[in-house]
Amino acid sequence: MTERKRSTEKKKNVDIVSRMTVIGIVAVVILIVGVTVLALILGGKDKKQDKPEEVETPTEIEEEASSGQFERAIAVVKYVDSESGKLMVYDIEALKMITLAMDSSIDIKNEYGTDIALSQISMGDMIETKYDIKTLKPENVRITAITWQRRDVSNMVVDEESRTIRIGNEVYTYTEELVTSKDGSPFAITELSPADEAIVKGYKDHVWSIIMVNGHGTITLVNHESFIGGQIEIGRKISKLVEAEMNMPISAGVYDVIVSKDNMSPFVSQVMVEEGQIVTLDLSTAQPKVGTVEFVLSQEDVKLYIDDVLLQSNEPSMLSFGNYRIRAEKENFETWEGDLILNQAYLRFKIDLEGKANFLFIQEPAGAEVYLDAAFIGVIPTSTPYTPGDHTITLRRTGYVTASFSFSWEDDGKDKNLVLPELVPLEPSEPGNE
Incomplete structure (x- = not known):
């Protein structure tokens, strides 16, 4: 009996030890789990405090921490991220960058006082704001009207x-x-x-x-030599003289282009200028303005020169608009020179040559006064212009008998050389007849 009783008590002691061991292990596990959970909770709180701008619903403690000190700013918008609620601006008075923390509770208005969304603010906009200096969360943001x-x-x-x-x-x-x-x-x-x-x-x-x-594109002219010195107009944007090199930047759009010069038919075109593109206008097809000139000549067989080039016929001539130098020549006539300005479809151009003067040369009798048609022309030898037809020459000299001679000269275009008879001396006066 004693052996059995001892065996039973020994078995009970083993069971108690085993139970206590299990309980100890469970307690240790529970303790480890509890410490881990507590650490995670405390760690999560610390993490939220490091980034207050990312808290969508601030706690009462955080609201107290972020209230109090505010700054006002006039700023230019550098970047907008409406998804993450970031508004990066540059304070133009404090000269510093600020990244404002935005959310749906913030009052945002345009320059007219109308409510707008963050997505309606654009890079380059000028704003006014009042923001918390710790959380960088603004009370309001307004597109400013003071700039x-x-x-x-x-x-x-x-x-x-x-x-x-x-x-x-x-x-x-x-x-x-x-x-x-x-x-x-x-x-x-x-x-x-x-x-x-x-x-x-x-x-x-x-x-x-x-x-x-x-943005802008470029209009370029080629083969425009005939228009150099003329004028180009591109819409209401450009009006300038045409030069040898014509590369003209112009804002993108559709334009009427007119290139003109006095002696040329206008070049007219409509072009679409795209940003970053070059529009080339070839003016080689432009034609000069032309007109017909009829030369009306008072004489026949006149040689006519246009810019020193002999005109082969006196028939009406086709000429480009412009200025020309005209010369007309005929034997025994004075050469005529003048300018012709052609700026119309038809022009009558009159030329009347003046005949060269024919000269009368009188050689004898020397020392006598000579009169042509009663007009004194000089003392022989002398010369004078004359016209064809009937004329009377009278010679006078002191102590000589006055003599007159009649002539009729044809229009032969030749000079005349005259040698007239010597004058007859007056007879001496007899005494008592004076």
Whole structure:
């Protein structure tokens, strides 16, 4: 009996030890799990406090931590991420970058006071805001009306060295924080052409954003030599003299092109200029303006020269519009020279030559006064122009008898040489007959 009793008590002791071991293991496991869960909870809280801007629903403790200190800013928008609620701006007064934490609770308005969404704010917009300096969450964001804005601006001239932009007669400065936007992407300021059209925004004498609304292409003229010195008009954008090299940047669009010159038929075309493209206009098909000139000559057998080129016929001539030098010649007639300006379809051009003067040369009797048709012409020897027809020559000299001679000369275009008889001396007066 004693052996059995001892065996039974020994077995009970083993069972108690086993149960206590199991209980101990379970307790250790529970402790480990509890510590792990507690660590995860505490770690999660710390993580949320490190990034307050990502908390969509702030706790009361966080709201108390983020309330109090605010700053106001006038800024230019550098980047908008409506999905993550980020609005990156540059404070143009404090000269610093700010990334505002946006959510649906924030009041956003345009310059007219109308509610808008974050997605309606664009790169290059100018805003006013008041934001928490710790959380960077704004109370409000408004497209500002206190800055200036100029639309459809062209003919901008950029001086990179002095960092200035000339718009008309005004000169503005810019910094490296200048925002440029073309189709939502930035572009280098060096790419800006006077032909580009843009919206320019700024504050005081600074430009802070240039938003390209219409880029430029180029119109080029070839085979236009006949129009050099004339005029080209491209819509209302360009009006200038035609030169040897004609490469003209112009904002994209559809334009009427007119190239004109006095002596040429106008070249007219309508072109579509696309951004970054070159439109080439070939003017080789343009024709000179022509007119008919009828030369009306008062004499026959006249030689006619146009710019020193002999005209083979006096029939009406076809000439291009322009200025010409005309010369008419005929034997025994004075050479005629003058200018012809052709600027109409038909022109009658009259020329009347003056005959060369025929000269009368009288050689004898020397010393006598000579009169032609009672007009004194000189003392022999002498000469004088004459006209064909009937004439009377009278010779006079003191102490001689006056003599007269009649002549009739034909229109033969020749000079006349005369040797007239010596004058007869007067008879001496007898005494008492004086």
